[in-house]
Amino acid sequence: MRGGLTGTRIRERRMMAGLRQAELAAAVGISPSYLNLIEHNRRRIGGKLLVDIARRLDVEASALAEGAEVALLQGLREAAAGHEAASADLPRIEEFAGRFPGWAQLVVDQGRRLAELERTVELLSDRMAHDPSLSASLHEVLSVVTAIRATAAILAETKDIDPGWQARFHRNIHDDSRRLAEGTKALVTYLDDSTDAPDRQGTPQEEVEAFLKARGYHFPELEAGHADIGALIASGAELSSAPARELARRFLERYAHDAASLPLEAFAAAVSETGPEPGHLAHRFGVDPLMVFRRLASLPEARMGTPAGLVLCDGSGTLTFRKPLAGFALPRFGAACPLWPLYRALTHPMDRVRLVVEQASRPPQRFLTYALCQPVGMQGFSGPQVVEAAMLILPAPRGAEDAEATPIGTSCRVCPRRDCAARREPSILADGF
């Protein structure tokens, strides 16, 4: 497990290169004892020093600090968010992960489970407060109970009640008791169905993401053009709630339409020929760039030649689709970094945005992003204009390390950038990494 940590990787690479600690330390301008602390994961390392060591060891800096370690540390930071004592210990986060990787993973797993449960509670609270069906059912039950109570009280407390009135009130109670029985039965059925909804995957969107992730975001059946979308959805064990199945249906219908417009073989051949440049591909095939974004994100990496991530958001900025790319952390809950090119596109509909961005990870990682916001659907001239923005995320091309890059983060709470003009809340990493 410790082999997953930066220091350990540096030590392994150094030994493979046949270098002594003193030699590598001298080459990068630090003392051998300091390098020794780094190699034993007792000192944090990042930025220029990591780049220098990587260069001397003839490896990419990202090869020394990516994968499980980054995910573990990111998970720990998320788990520490809002926890004062843990936040104070953030400077020792790597030491903790290095010395107790199993415990660290437990903290991460429990932090995520807690976040899922909080989200479920939030969903249920929202449902209780705003669900019109539940509100109507409860109102119906309370109204009938009120009628029964008022009528029964008359029968019980009125000594000289006229027989005609008495018969009438008996009939009312009988009718109301039947309504009450039906109303409570409907309510119980509704609540039974509702408790299934959040399920283990969390929100409907998360269920769909689990469904897509399990299939690598690629559907050979839809590429062939004769898939039964209903059957595909029915086969998705991850899609346990009706809203999730509805979201999946919408996604798959759009996927099928995209696949028909940009057939796999022709599209993959074009990508091999010209590279994953959405503008060129959109022009070549005569389709809109967002369709190209989606197709690039749905191609298997082997056909694409490079991994691709994709995020979509609606006009409110809410993320509606997330396909992650290694190293480009996407917030699990809540809002993302407002500096993402996605939001630049959202505020400038139809402007094509191409930006190299630098994630505030350690070491900083660069990505090439394309973003665009377009109207969706045919609303005519009288309906509301609905827009969708998309951001395609690709690994930074060679040479991008020398280019200017836009600094971005994941979301404010776990972003270490100081003096960020876009910051909306304090970071738990206020003191940096």
Added chain:
Amino acid sequence: MGRDVLLIEDEPNIIEAIRFVLSRDGWNVQTHSDGRGAYDRVVDLRPDVVILDVMLPERSGFDILRDIRAGKETAALPVLVLTAKGQSKDREMAESLGASRFMTKPFSNNEVLATVRDLAGP
């Protein structure tokens, strides 16, 4: 001659029960069973007390109460607000709109009767 109560409520059996209880106490009970036109009934009838349900078809009891308090001829009418929504925000809403009293369903007949008597005064 009895005094007038206007009961604005859409649940027939609640109407019947309240009408029975108040009538035996000497009140003239008029009823209206949806939100639409309810305020016009208040203006026409100018009752001594209005009993107003919140969840009504067509128009909310809160909207009707707002109209009652805004109308020059109806602003001072005593209004007992009835609702199945017992949440504090509904009570706050009713009070902010000028409800004279607020009662959550299910209520007791004696409670309604006592409140109506109290609101109408001697």
